[in-house]
Amino acid sequence: MPEIKRKSGRKADEMRKISAKVGIIPNANGSAMFVSGKTIAIAAVYGPKEHHPRNQRNPAKGTLRCTYNMMSFSVTDRIRPGQNRRSTEISKITEWALEPIVMLDKYPGKVVDVYIHMTQADAGTRCAGINAAAMALAHAGIPMKNIVSSIAAGKLDKTIVLDLDKYEDSEFEEGEGSTDIPMTFTSDGKLTHIQVDGYITPEQLKEAMKMAREASKKIYEVQKQALKDSLGKEK
């Protein structure tokens, strides 16, 4: 495999420094923060609670409702506060990534709200958001089959790399350019979310997925430890 020198000095399969904290918002039923390099995501869970508006209620099982948002000052060029098309899509992607592990059939007619905000953004925000949300759901005591861990793999020119940062994601233009592949795995290795933006062969994609899967195990350990650390503390 051709090697590439990353601007950050990271090795191809090296992700940014990660850390996690559970229980950061006392008002919420569950909350968590996930930090990946310069990207910081916070998440809060409210519910299960009555589902409004009524016509969206599902009598068969509960509804998971995610809201992803970037704070106006989280990026270098201020973004207008509020939801836009991008955040609306990522909100839905986040729901799809999380829903397979949440036992919503225990709460027919109810809704679980998950609010995710980026306080600082440097690429990889949807992954950081999903990681924070998964911990917040567990912290809220929502029954779950599993936990999910999210990470992007990618490709810079011809090299498969892990966890693109802002520069690699939006400014790198050498050769075949940059490809970003955010993925989400359950701890037993099932894929609940994948997106691809760029230029990549099926073989390379398989390789990227292997790399991301390995990294997701490390993220899982950090999430688990943060949840353990929160035990016995006030919510």
Add this chain to the structure above:
Amino acid sequence: MIKQTTSKITQERIQRYLEEGKRFDDRKLNEFRELSIETGVSKNAEGSAKVKLGKTEVLVGVKMNIGTPYSDSPNKGNMMVNAELLPLSSPRFEKGPPKFSAIELARVIDRGIREYKFIDFEKLCIKEGEKVWTVFIDIYSINDDGNLLDAAGIGAVAALRDAKIPKYDEKKEMVLFGELTNKKLSVKKDFPVSITFHKIGKNIIVDPTREEEDVSEARVTIGSSKGIISSMQKGEPVALEIEEFEKILDMLEKTWDNIFKKIEKVVK
């Protein structure tokens, strides 16, 4: 966990306690909760601050961009304050366009800073009549346990103090976002502090918790610095006796001194 509403029993007990001059958390009537301020918490912002008052927490960020000056002030920069009461921060907040409380919060903070002339707007002029800096102050609630207003006011001042002006390419006439100069945003040496006084029965308190805020009948927010009041707003449709209002003014100096000293330690 905070409840949707405060129960009647709790409300009555808060009132009964106050009649004896007591609060649930043992604070004096004019005493703030523990204050913590952290600046530079969001690195892509020109300036930022996280403020905690007890369990209440807000995040304030400052961003800057080039805009056109208003015709009545061709040599002055602009300022815009925006506040979002995030559903993330309380089960009481809902998604959707800003409700009145968020709009009012932003406007009260705006006046607290503008009327005090905290920012030197003339220094934000690039080309008279054509190009000036606009300062955006964006406030987000992270956890609402009462008195978001005062926490936001402190956060705005701290974030402005923290702010550096972005680089501006004069030839291309564009802002180089993400690159900050070493030049601090020009603000006054002293700073205003907004303090909100709440009337509960015959008592006046400051820095209410969410439960206390639920019992509050009326409030007066005063933006001031060293004995000079620069902004004020009364909220809620309950009248104040003249004596009550004077009591608030009498309480202002000491309350201001206490909280100012705490803020000054961090925001120099």
